[in-house]
Amino acid sequence: MRHFLDFEKPIAELEGKIEELRRMSEPDGINIADEVARLTTVADRQLRTTYGRLTPWQKTQVARHPDRPKAKDYIDSLITEFTPLAGDRAFADDAAVLGGMGRFQGRPVMVLGTEKGTDTESRVKHNFGMARPEGYRKARRLIELAGRFELPVISFVDTSGAFPGIEAEARGQAEAIARSIEALLEAPVPVVATIIGEGGSGGAIALAAGDRVLMLEHAIYSVISPEGCASILWRDQAQAPTAAEALRLTAEDLLRLKLIDHIVPEPLGGAQRDKPATLAAVAAAVQDALTTLKGLDAATLRGRRREKFLAMGHESIA
Structure with missing residues (x-):
């Protein structure tokens, strides 16, 4: 239905x-x-x-649509010979972050993704896509593994943000996120990230600090959710539509501000109306991104990545 x-x-x-x-x-x-x-x-x-x-608030609703393709859909469809890798080798495995080795269009790659789940059981299992510290430490471990084996990193990001529970803070949530971002920025291999739904705060950046950041047409990417922003600024979540407008969280705004590199068009009515077409469009965009990075050595990749992120914030937001 x-x-x-x-x-x-x-x-x-x-x-x-x-x-x-x-x-x-x-x-x-x-x-x-x-x-x-x-x-x-x-x-x-x-x-x-x-x-x-669509207004920014309506785009937020589309980005959260329960029928949109999830990270697992992209991995199952686009990655062959996928071998999942689990655990952070320190505390536990976090099901909110999927990861493993496989082949993308015949090329060996390392894949990461934040998974929200599709029904009550899977959403609880994956903690609604909100990773704990062990999820980000797992991501860091796999990114470093990719570097050792010279595997490009592909990530699919869909999270409202990192898990905000007290136990996550006690286990070093902020440090784990920072280390994952550091691992991406220092990776000696190409990194292509795609925002497929929600890109929420540091929980998203931890898997999206790549050479090329792609974003689906109706996805969102921001430092805080519209509801969170409204609660802080107006003490009223009913102001979320106003906050969504101010946050500049749409793909069009982010491309203009040079915070992402490419917008992947969605089928008419959103990704949820034609999943095969959406998966095919993302596959083509990821392939194009990897092609542009092919042949670049580790020093060049790191240098360009550094310049890219240091340049962010210099564009006007008016």
């Missing part, structure tokens, strides 16, 4: 009528093809109009 967001209600009503007409025509043999075709045209036009003018 398809999930519709609040602003998609007119589209939901039209598609509901189309489905109802199709069900009616089957047993009675009634020919209603013309009416179905007309309503389909209207629904497509409504969908195109709606998604052509």
Whole structure:
């Protein structure tokens, strides 16, 4: 069953009528093809109009859509011969961070991803994509392993942020995130990160500090969630839409500010409406990014990465 967001209600009503007409025509043999075709045209036009003018808050809702492809979907679809690697060799394995070796279009790679889960059971298992320190330490371990074996690193980021629980702080959450970022910045191999849904705060940067940062058209990437920002500035989560506007969290804003490198177009209506097309688009974008980095030595990669991140923040945000 398809999930519709609040602003998609007119589209939901039209598609509901189309489905109802199709069900009616089957047993009675009634020919209603013309009416179905007309309503389909209207629904497509409504969908195109709606998604052509999404507000930042609406994009936030799309980025969080429960039916969007998750990190596991990308790994299962794009990575062959995938061998998962678990644990941080210090405390535990964190299911919020997936990682392992495999082949991307025949090329050996190291893959990382934050996984939110798709139903209640898997969401609890993966802690809704909010990693604890052991998740970031696992990421660091795999990044360093990739460097030793000269494997490019590919990551798929979808997290509202790092787990904020007291036990995570007690085990060194901030240090673990910083070390993961450090490992990416110092990696002697190409690093390509893709923001596939939410890119929340340091929990996202810990897997996204790459040579090339790609972002899906309706994904978001920000230092704090709109709700968190609204709670701090206005003491009112109802101000989240205003906060989303101020945070400049859309792919278009971030590309203009040179905080990401490329926007991956989504199918009309969002990634959740056509997962195969979305997966194919991401595969092509990642392949293009790896091609641009091919042949660069470790010193060049590190130097360019350093220059890229040091340059951030010099563009006007007006």
